[in-house]
Amino acid sequence: MDDRLKETLSAMMDDEADELSVRRLLSHARQDEVRSQWQRWQQVRDLMHQGNLADDRVDVSAGVREALDGGFHKAPGPVASTRRGRERNWHWPAVAMVTLALVVGFGAGAGWESADTSASVANAGLPSEKAEGITSEAVGEPVQEVALQGLDEEQWEQVSRYLLEHAQHNSVGAGRGSVGYARLVSASGAGY
Amino acid sequence: MRKTVTGIRTRCVNPGNSLLAIVMVLAVFVAGQTRAETVARDAEYWLDRLGPALNMTSYRGVFVYARGDQVSSMQIAHRYQDGVVEERLVPQDGANGEIVRKGMRVVCVLPDHGRIQLDQVIPSGPFAEAFSSQLMPVSRWYQPALVGDDRIAGYDVVRLALKAKDELRYSHHLWLEKSTGLLVKSHVRSSGGTVLEHFQFTSLEITDSLSDSEFVIRTEGEEIARELAPKTTSSPAPRMEGWTLGWQPDGFIPAAAPRSGKGQAVAFSDGLAAFSVFVEPSRKIMMPTGASRIGATTVYMKQLEAGDVDFFVTVVGEIPPRTARKVAESVKVDDALAFGALGK
Numbered sequence A: 001m002d003d004r005l006k007e008t009l010s011a012m013m014d015d016e017a018d019e020l021s022v023r024r025l026l027s028h029a030r031q032d033e034v035r036s037q038w039q040r041w042q043q044v045r046d047l048m049h050q051g052n053l054a055d056d057r058v059d060v061s062a063g064v065r066e067a068l069d070g071g072f073h074k075a076p077g078p079v080a081s082t083r084r085g086r087e088r089n090w091h092w093p094a095v096a097m098v099t100l101a102l103v104v105g106f107g108a109g110a111g112w113e114s115a116d117t118s119a120s121v122a123n124a125g126l127p128s129e130k131a132e133g134i135t136s137e138a139v140g141e142p143v144q145e146v147a148l149q150g151l152d153e154e155q156w157e158q159v160s161r162y163l164l165e166h167a168q169h170n171s172v173g174a175g176r177g178s179v180g181y182a183r184l185v186s187a188s189g190a191g192y
Numbered sequence B: 001m002r003k004t005v006t007g008i009r010t011r012c013v014n015p016g017n018s019l020l021a022i023v024m025v026l027a028v029f030v031a032g033q034t035r036a037e038t039v040a041r042d043a044e045y046w047l048d049r050l051g052p053a054l055n056m057t058s059y060r061g062v063f064v065y066a067r068g069d070q071v072s073s074m075q076i077a078h079r080y081q082d083g084v085v086e087e088r089l090v091p092q093d094g095a096n097g098e099i100v101r102k103g104m105r106v107v108c109v110l111p112d113h114g115r116i117q118l119d120q121v122i123p124s125g126p127f128a129e130a131f132s133s134q135l136m137p138v139s140r141w142y143q144p145a146l147v148g149d150d151r152i153a154g155y156d157v158v159r160l161a162l163k164a165k166d167e168l169r170y171s172h173h174l175w176l177e178k179s180t181g182l183l184v185k186s187h188v189r190s191s192g193g194t195v196l197e198h199f200q201f202t203s204l205e206i207t208d209s210l211s212d213s214e215f216v217i218r219t220e221g222e223e224i225a226r227e228l229a230p231k232t233t234s235s236p237a238p239r240m241e242g243w244t245l246g247w248q249p250d251g252f253i254p255a256a257a258p259r260s261g262k263g264q265a266v267a268f269s270d271g272l273a274a275f276s277v278f279v280e281p282s283r284k285i286m287m288p289t290g291a292s293r294i295g296a297t298t299v300y301m302k303q304l305e306a307g308d309v310d311f312f313v314t315v316v317g318e319i320p321p322r323t324a325r326k327v328a329e330s331v332k333v334d335d336a337l338a339f340g341a342l343g344k
Helices: A003-013 A019-026 A031-051 A060-067 A091-104 A119-123 A153-173 A178-189 B002-012 B017-038 B043-056 B125-134 B321-329 B336-343
Strands: B059-067 B070-081 B084-091 B098-102 B105-109 B142-152 B155-164 B171-177 B183-189 B195-206 B224-227 B243-245 B253-255 B264-269 B274-281 B290-294 B297-306 B309-317 B331-333
Touching (some): A153 B274, A153 B309, B043 B155, B043 B171, B142 B195, B155 B183, B171 B195, B274 B321, B290 B321, B297 B321, B309 B321, B309 B331, B321 B331
Antiparallel strands (some): B059 B070, B059 B195, B084 B098, B142 B155, B183 B195, B243 B331, B264 B274, B274 B309, B290 B297, B297 B309
């Protein structure tokens, strides 16, 4: 685990990590390392958090950083400047997002398959008279694949919003009851 | 049954033939009913029950949902009482959160809740009714077949296969509980038979004795409560100003539109699967062209130039990548100005 990932992890504890960084972290090959690091910090945080429950103004996250040797870089400035007043709920969204991702063992993007490896794609024999927009594609060729991990932050933001909106609609729409809920929570909780 | 009939018959000999006839008719009727119970129901029967059962069954349980590499589980309690649906959903993994709903009132405590628009989480209400009736023509696009009995989460179920009749959509397998028709397991499968998405109750109790206390919020956290106004328009009109869709797979009809922030979106459903089409001015961002998949969900993105303006076209849905691509390729923007007004 390199420093950049640790920095992200640290930032997540403070609810300051941007989504792209979180995605990078979650696609890190050594998830066990990430998990154990997270758990160590979590323990420290819990200790400190219990000791300071009465005082909302204590910046627990900064304390955690110091306690853990202070070797981490400051999180991005603009976010840091908005921290006052956020301490109360800092532990909630970030921890929620990360534990959901780590405990369940998926990260955003981890479930994405290459679009052209599936039999369904290869067999899907769509008449492709409409496909001339993709220059290199001829009839029967697999659909061009886009690795979502390769998208930049803005692009990812865009795509994840579409995913969520579709899931939301689907939870209302398809009359599938719980499946719709599942798609929705899956889309919103995966650290997107 | 036969015993009873015989007994009645012997007693009825004296009062006369008319009463005997009535009893005979009754006996035949009852016997006929009984036989119908034992004869295997056909697939259409189960399809008809699917929609209403989702709302009108009372149950509690835990289900898992897997797509791609993701697995998540949720606890659910669902009660249908005096025509009102009450529901409590609790994600079982990671974050504490829950959705509690009573009729039109919803309280939502969810991680990243800011992104979930409550009025769109709700699977019931006017929209659900509309969709339930849309389940009817499903057999035009899918070949329904009963493929046997099974047991899921302790309940006897009937397994229903809905094989796509063309390659524009995925096939679905549904497991329905026998006495209520409740959906307890489902698969979305590719034409090659690969399971792309998996939903299944791992524990389930279908019961009418759900107490009020099971529908109380227990998670501490930021709560968002909202009163869901009844939808005034019964037909969800697609927002497609300024662009047209030249092609959509047969059987997909416009459905409730997702709400896209700056652009225009429209959704289609064939009763089982759904996809959404988003068209937005692209501003500064460039998007790659191509498809990505997670489980049964495909995202197909492309750029489109119309009248010196770049647009994103994105198709998201539980459809094969090729279908998504064909839909995306058929989008034509004929009035770029319509977006300009909307985008600001």
